[in-house]
Amino acid sequence: MIWLAYALGAMALQGLVIFIVKAFSFRLSPLLVLLFQYIGSILLLSLYLKHKKINLHLDKLCVKKVFASGFLVSTGLSLYYLALGLAEASKVATIQSVGVTVLPVLFAFLILKEKVTKRLFAGLVFAVMCILFLTI
Amino acid sequence: MLWVLYITLAIFFLSSNILLVKTLVRKISPFAVLFYQYLIAIPLVFIYSLMTGSKADLNVLWSIPLGFIYVVAIALFYIGLKKGNLSKVSPVFNMNLLVTSLLSIVFFAEQFNLKIILGLVFGVVSVYLIGGAKK
Numbered sequence: 001m002i003w004l005a006y007a008l009g010a011m012a013l014q015g016l017v018i019f020i021v022k023a024f025s026f027r028l029s030p031l032l033v034l035l036f037q038y039i040g041s042i043l044l045l046s047l048y049l050k051h052k053k054i055n056l057h058l059d060k061l062c063v064k065k066v067f068a069s070g071f072l073v074s075t076g077l078s079l080y081y082l083a084l085g086l087a088e089a090s091k092v093a094t095i096q097s098v099g100v101t102v103l104p105v106l107f108a109f110l111i112l113k114e115k116v117t118k119r120l121f122a123g124l125v126f127a128v129m130c131i132l133f134l135t136i
Numbered sequence: 137m138l139w140v141l142y143i144t145l146a147i148f149f150l151s152s153n154i155l156l157v158k159t160l161v162r163k164i165s166p167f168a169v170l171f172y173q174y175l176i177a178i179p180l181v182f183i184y185s186l187m188t189g190s191k192a193d194l195n196v197l198w199s200i201p202l203g204f205i206y207v208v209a210i211a212l213f214y215i216g217l218k219k220g221n222l223s224k225v226s227p228v229f230n231m232n233l234l235v236t237s238l239l240s241i242v243f244f245a246e247q248f249n250l251k252i253i254l255g256l257v258f259g260v261v262s263v264y265l266i267g268g269a270k271k
Contacts, residue, residue: 003220006212007228013209015235020202022240029190033199035181040203042174045167048211054165058172062163069156069169070176076149077177078184083142088246090237092143094259097233099147101226101266104154123265126258133255135140 015093021081022089030081038074091134102127166214170207227267233259 017037024033049056058066083092102124108114116124160169216225237256240246 003216003225004228006216006219007225010209010212010216011229011232012235013205013212014229015232015239017202017206017209018232018236019239019243020205022236022244024195024199024202028193028196028199029185029188031181031185031188032190032192032196033202035178035185036196036199037203037206038174038177038181040200041207042171042178042203043200044204044207045171045174049167049171052167054167056168056171058164058168062160065156065160066169066172067176069153069160070173071180072149072153072156073173074177074180075184076146076153078181079142079146079149082188083139083146086139086142089240089244090246090248090252090256092139093236093240094233094256095143096147096150097230098259098262099143100150100154101230101263103147103151105266107151107155119265123262126262126265130255130258130262133251133258 018084018093019089022084025081025085030085031078034074034077034081095131095134098127098130167211170210223267227264230263230267231260233263 021030021033021037024030048054080092080096083096105116105120105124109116157166157169213225213229216229234256241248
C-alpha cells in the first residue's frame, strides 16, 4: 500500500498548487504565474536529473513527440490557468479533472473502437452530470 | 462564459498530451520528458504572456517556489505509478479536485450550494469509476 501514500501526497500537493494559482490570479496574470512556476520546476528538476544522472538523449522520433508534448501541455495549462482566473476554482478544477479522465476514454471509444464497459459508461454519465451541474 | 471555452480547449490539449506522454515514457525517463516539456513550455508561455499583454511585478517571483511544489507533486505521482497500478494511482491523484475545491470554498468563500455539492460528488464518482476501470 506504499503507492497510496505517494498518490495521496501527490494529490494533496497538486490540489494545493491549483488553489495557490487561484489565489495569485487575483493580483497577477495567470500566464506569468505559470511561466515562473515552470522556471521553478525546471530548476529543481535539473538538480534532480543531475543528482540521479538521468540520460537525456533523444532519438529523432522522440524529438518530434517531445516538441508536440511540450506544446500541448504548455498551451493546455495556459488555457486552464486563464480559466482559473475567470471563474471559481471549485468549478474549473473539477471540470478539468473530470475532463482529462473522460476524454481519453472517449478517444479510445470513438477512434480506436474500444469496448465501453458498464462501469465506464456509468462513469461517463456521472461526468456529464458533473459538468452540467457546474456549468449551467 | 469564456472560461468554459478555455477549459474545453485545455482538456483537449491536456488529454492529447497524456496519450503522447504514454508513448514517450516507454522509451525515455518520465523525468527527462518533464524536463523537455518545461524547456519548450518556458518560451511558449512567455510568448502567450506577451500576446495577452500580461504585466509583471515582483510578486510574480513567488510563483517560483510554487514550481518546486508542482514538480514534487508530479514526482510523487510518478513514484506512485512505479509502485502501484495506473488504474489505482490515477483516480487517487485526480481527486486533487477535492483539495482545490474545499480550500477555495473555505478561503475564498466561493459559492457553496446544492448544485455545486452535487457537481463535486458526480465528479468524484466519475473519476473513481473511469480511472479505476480495468482497460
